[in-house]
Amino acid sequence: MSEWKKRCAEEWSLQGAPMPDSQDWKSVYEAKPLGRNLLKNPSPHGVSKDTPPPEHDLREVPRHGPPGFEPDVDFSSWTTSTEILPYDSSGIPAGAVVCQRPRYSWFTMEQVVDLKAEGLWEELLDNFQPEIFIQDWYEESQLHESIFELHVKLLGADKSTVISEHSANPTEDRSAYSHTWKGVSHMFSGYGPGVRYVHFQHRLKNQYLNGFYGTLSSSSSVMVRPTKTSA
Template sequence: MSAAEWKKRCEAEWGMRGSLMPDSVDWKFVCEAKPLGRNLLRNPAPHGLSKDAPPPEPELPEMPSDGPPRFQPDGDFSGWTTSTEVLPYDTSGIPPGAMICALPQYSWFSMEQVVDLKAEGLWEELLDDFQPEIVIQDWYEESQLHKSIYQLHVKLLAADKSTVISEHTVNPTEDLSTYSHTWKEVSHVFSGYGPGVRYVSFLHRLKNKFLNGFFPTLFTGSSVIVKPTKTSY
């Protein structure tokens, strides 16, 4: 197809006209990339789990681990930049002179992706003038390992990757009095964020515990979706 035909195809698919659809854009690339309405994150479920099925019950070890402590869960984390922060032992609440056999050791496992919106097929006029909704979603396991087991920090970044145009942070506190062991949804919609957005930084951290065995907090269904809609100008 010609460049004009590719443009008409995109216009028909998303219902956009005028200055939002300049001839300077590579409409063949945009139409084939299909950047609107699809998940722009790579490998959104590294543990191979689905939010439509309950999280697996933790396996209790028959014997204490005789190896070094573990702080990173199993999974295929390709597409993610990962890091681990081992936390110091929490000895608060232990009376002086008490004999301690073992204490749990906690760690944060961090996973980040930075989405290049233009490389995914979005174009400057759409991002700057129309400012479509950018929808964030994530699901984490209610592992009840600790009162704080999940954190999310999403930033909309300018072309220099350091200027933050908008951001959203989630740091929930868990109710440890009731055991439900379900997936918990986290979501947010960015709208009316202003011009200049070129990247989305998606960073979440999940807490793990080591005590005679390794117990992770799992996640699935992470997504960054740009929708051909907007809620404000």
């Protein structure tokens, strides 16, 4: 066994995992693909789940200029888009005059992880099928009963074949406000051969009312673990 292959086997305890001699084990070892976060720029809002989310001050005077519907931070490595939602007129009596009401939007962030480019090898993904752990954190808020969605897909080599997927759309209890971070996670295991990419997407509900008030996210992660469980 080569020195680099031995280092990989020992560091990750890969008992029973296929480790072909044709693999460039030095590159695999230096990439350290197992047990680290494979997402780039996992906390673009610049906040940490280990400290309380910042409090938002509601403006009393309308903001001058056109409304902004996207947060103004560095979203490098993410593909982003905004869906501005129509006004919700439910509960407003006919003929009533409404001076102000909030305008909501969904802000979508997505990223595709190339598992082979990150150092994983085909035999491991197809035969051993290590656990792929997904985790995300979002800010509890009073903006709406639905402020966060998570959608993750395991894709084949063509980037369009969905081998496995998971979605989460939690509902907020607006009667018990604590303004903390909420975690959402999922473990992919026994997903079958052919996985080459992970498509990670989350959607955050934002509100415009005299100013921009967004839902924050933090510490998004995709981690491949050197273990496996049965399907």
